[in-house]
Amino acid sequence: MAFKKADAPTPAEQSSADESPRDPGSPAPGTTVASAHAAACGTVDIRPDGIAIVTLDQPDAKVNTLSRMTMEWFDKVINDLAAMPGLNGAIIASAKQGNFIAGANIEEMRAVQDREELVAMTHGANRILDKLEALPAPVVAAIHGSCLGGGLELAMACHFRIATDDRATKLGFPEVQLGLFPAAGGTYRAPRLAGIERALELILTGKQVDANKARRMGLVHEVVHPADLLKVSLEYALRNPPQKKKGGWLGKLPALGSVLPSFAEVKESVLEKGPVRTYILKQARESVRKSTGEHYPAPYVAIDMVEKGLAVSREDSFAAVEQTFADLAFTDVAQNLMSLFFLRQGALKTKGGIKRELKAREIPRIGVLGAGLMGAGIAQACAYSGIQVRLKDVDMKAVGRGLAYCRARFDEMVKRQRLTPVQRDLYMGNISGTADYAGFSLNKLVVEAVFEDLDLKRRVLQEVESALPEDAIFASNTSSLPIADIAKGAKRPENVIGMHFFSPVHKMPLVEIIRAPLTSDQAVVDTLALTLAMGKVPIVVRDCAGFFTTRVLGPYMNEAAYLIQEGGDITDIDRALAEFGFPVGPITLMDEVGIDVGAKVCEILWKAYGDRMKPPASLERIVQDGRKGRKNGRGFFRYDGDRKGTADETVYDLLPGGRNRRSIPIEEIQDRCWLAMLNECARSLDENIVSDPETVDVGVIFGFGFPPFRGGILRYADRVGARTVVARLRELEDRFGKRFKPADCLLEMEATGRGFFK
Ligand code: NAI
Numbered sequence: 001m002a003f004k005k006a007d008a009p010t011p012a013e014q015s016s017a018d019e020s021p022r023d024p025g026s027p028a029p030g031t032t033v034a035s036a037h038a039a040a041c042g043t044v045d046i047r048p049d050g051i052a053i054v055t056l057d058q059p060d061a062k063v064n065t066l067s068r069m070t071m072e073w074f075d076k077v078i079n080d081l082a083a084m085p086g087l088n089g090a091i092i093a094s095a096k097q098g099n100f101i102a103g104a105n106i107e108e109m110r111a112v113q114d115r116e117e118l119v120a121m122t123h124g125a126n127r128i129l130d131k132l133e134a135l136p137a138p139v140v141a142a143i144h145g146s147c148l149g150g151g152l153e154l155a156m157a158c159h160f161r162i163a164t165d166d167r168a169t170k171l172g173f174p175e176v177q178l179g180l181f182p183a184a185g186g187t188y189r190a191p192r193l194a195g196i197e198r199a200l201e202l203i204l205t206g207k208q209v210d211a212n213k214a215r216r217m218g219l220v221h222e223v224v225h226p227a228d229l230l231k232v233s234l235e236y237a238l239r240n241p242p243q244k245k246k247g248g249w250l251g252k253l254p255a256l257g258s259v260l261p262s263f264a265e266v267k268e269s270v271l272e273k274g275p276v277r278t279y280i281l282k283q284a285r286e287s288v289r290k291s292t293g294e295h296y297p298a299p300y301v302a303i304d305m306v307e308k309g310l311a312v313s314r315e316d317s318f319a320a321v322e323q324t325f326a327d328l329a330f331t332d333v334a335q336n337l338m339s340l341f342f343l344r345q346g347a348l349k350t351k352g353g354i355k356r357e358l359k360a361r362e363i364p365r366i367g368v369l370g371a372g373l374m375g376a377g378i379a380q381a382c383a384y385s386g387i388q389v390r391l392k393d394v395d396m397k398a399v400g401r402g403l404a405y406c407r408a409r410f411d412e413m414v415k416r417q418r419l420t421p422v423q424r425d426l427y428m429g430n431i432s433g434t435a436d437y438a439g440f441s442l443n444k445l446v447v448e449a450v451f452e453d454l455d456l457k458r459r460v461l462q463e464v465e466s467a468l469p470e471d472a473i474f475a476s477n478t479s480s481l482p483i484a485d486i487a488k489g490a491k492r493p494e495n496v497i498g499m500h501f502f503s504p505v506h507k508m509p510l511v512e513i514i515r516a517p518l519t520s521d522q523a524v525v526d527t528l529a530l531t532l533a534m535g536k537v538p539i540v541v542r543d544c545a546g547f548f549t550t551r552v553l554g555p556y557m558n559e560a561a562y563l564i565q566e567g568g569d570i571t572d573i574d575r576a577l578a579e580f581g582f583p584v585g586p587i588t589l590m591d592e593v594g595i596d597v598g599a600k601v602c603e604i605l606w607k608a609y610g611d612r613m614k615p616p617a618s619l620e621r622i623v624q625d626g627r628k629g630r631k632n633g634r635g636f637f638r639y640d641g642d643r644k645g646t647a648d649e650t651v652y653d654l655l656p657g658g659r660n661r662r663s664i665p666i667e668e669i670q671d672r673c674w675l676a677m678l679n680e681c682a683r684s685l686d687e688n689i690v691s692d693p694e695t696v697d698v699g700v701i702f703g704f705g706f707p708p709f710r711g712g713i714l715r716y717a718d719r720v721g722a723r724t725v726v727a728r729l730r731e732l733e734d735r736f737g738k739r740f741k742p743a744d745c746l747l748e749m750e751a752t753g754r755g756f757f758k
Helices: 011-019 068-083 106-111 115-133 150-157 174-178 186-194 196-205 211-217 226-237 261-269 274-292 297-311 314-329 332-348 373-384 396-415 421-428 454-465 483-487 521-533 549-565 570-580 586-593 595-613 617-624 649-654 666-686 693-704 713-720 722-736 744-752
Strands: 002-005 031-034 042-046 051-056 089-094 099-101 139-143 146-148 160-164 170-172 222-224 365-369 388-392 431-434 445-448 473-476 496-501 510-515 537-542 637-640 643-647
Touching: 042 068, 051 068, 051 226, 068 115, 089 099, 089 226, 099 150, 106 332, 115 150, 115 314, 139 150, 139 226, 146 150, 150 170, 150 186, 160 211, 160 226, 174 196, 174 297, 174 332, 186 196, 186 297, 186 314, 196 274, 196 297, 211 222, 222 226, 274 297, 297 314, 297 332, 332 537, 332 693, 332 713, 365 373, 365 454, 373 388, 373 396, 373 421, 373 431, 373 496, 388 396, 396 421, 396 431, 445 454, 445 521, 454 473, 454 483, 473 521, 483 496, 496 521, 510 521, 510 693, 521 537, 537 693, 549 570, 549 586, 549 595, 549 617, 549 666, 549 693, 570 586, 570 643, 570 666, 586 595, 586 637, 586 643, 595 617, 617 649, 666 693, 666 713, 666 722, 666 744, 693 713, 713 722, 722 744
Parallel strands: 051 089, 089 139, 099 146, 139 160, 146 170, 160 222, 365 388, 365 445, 388 431, 445 473, 473 496, 510 537
Antiparallel strands: 002 031, 031 042, 042 051, 496 510, 637 643
């Protein structure tokens, strides 16, 4: 580590240098401390008042991560600051746009093959953060942008945290989503700052909170406008004179007593003791069990580590964390979830197979046709992303219902304190309603979400084409109709594309972009850009009935319907697939989607693909009985208002076998359903509807919740092995017919021993 003379100070720095009293021991004003280490990951400027500004700026990266290189550099910086006479305080900031520190470097972590190496890595990070915390002068984390995982743990090792009220500023522990838990002090420090319950809320859900929520939780001391971040951070850094450190972390508390006034209070009031603590931890375990069952070990381990952090010595607790973290990281679940992270990153970078460099056009406003469930959902999601929306339906009454739906979504956000009422009103102001095409001449893109009816969609397309600019894109949200069929008769078929959202739009991350044979590259690029601007995850697929997602969901849902027709019990079938790891069982899903809608889609798929997609005859009887699912309170389940009740046994009266149900083994239910889906995924690859296995896995996980801990349907198939998969499909084909005939690529894999990813 070397000291080097900084560039000449700016006039502002010079004037503040002239005013501030100089500690005789402090370094010269305007001195920059820079690492002699070649790979500097930021700068360290020493101000005339003895405050060091450490600005993280990882080279060649959009965001800062706690990579080996960053930590090595940071370690040297802290050593230098610790040894620096006259250090009055330090501010840790970031030079990255919209990012403080995004967390650990997952790529590096995943590359570690040796358990002991991972233990050493975690131990090293903990030692560095301990040194940061033990610096003899106040250290302030100046947080602007994402402050996640290891980034938040670093911030928590600082004595103060000041965060901006910018939308980009988010704090949280996403580790559980990777099958891990925060192992760099998170399970130890978070409960001490926020209380056990709130710390667990962050650690177990992976949810990210804004600065205001973080302040209410006790994680952040002050929330400021970005323009005031440095000023306020400096005030905090200057708040206390340097103190002499007294031993370890707890030992130095008296020395920094005034720096950490809240800690003493926290110790007294928030670290719930005895039975209260036991109760909170028990509740946490129960709530994890309820929401994810036993599939994800990380949340349980995280609770154990929080408990340990409160029960044993600090050293023992950190040692346990480091060992347990390494054990967890090498489990299949964590490895699958880390792969999923990279799959998602890959999807966010997709160019949809377009080779040439083509720039997306700015789409500041869009039109939405149809203000029903999907149209209103799309309008709300766009408005929330700052895009102006013109929402059209057949009359103002329908438009009003759509606007009310949007407003209700924003109201929920206000209720959850994710928005202020003023922000809600501003976002609502992005949506205007109309019963004609007034204002559409300004739109470069229109999303169509009228009824699933080919003639209607064609008519609407022809109408809107004359109201739109020549180069405007028509993106249909159809869930099953081929885009080429909708584009028939269009004046500009090259501008017609599929943009398939999932319900409910504000919750579901996937958007399936469907490219028809005549769709232009520009339409694909623009639709991709809009998807990303909405914060969604895109996959680009080729055109066919049902595209990719509906096409592979069809056989899965059909199989569940066959199981009921054969005498299976609704609850058993749902439970089997929920135990497999789906968020809800297929019968619940049918009720949610709408049995009438599902049946209509099944018909379209049957027509397009023949008998392998033929739905069971009894499905039609159920539709004819007026059962639409949740929306009319009559489906496979009973409904009491919004509350879903138990299975409605009267539905069995419409089926062969009546109420006399038989028990089907859970493995048979699971295999029939997931293998039906897998077989269709494999066919979609054979037919080049999807270009690669990654797209399949992103589609099934983000589109309808294929269990993430299995890493995706194809990754899971690889684990099971092509030979076993094909053998099981053949067995099912013998019993249930051609719909289980293995797809070509599965047969090839069986013969060659290859897999989708290997
Ligand atoms: P919905 O029935 O809730 O809404 C359709 C809306 O279109 C109605 O408000 C209707 O008045 C309006 N409409 C009819 N003719 C119109 C016209 N000429 N101009 C403007 N508006 C018109 O239907 P939903 O569920 O929103 O579905 C819309 C589309 O989205 C369908 O193509 C459907 O297949 C697709 N989709 C539906 C999903 C779902 O879960 N409901 C999921 C993904 C796609």
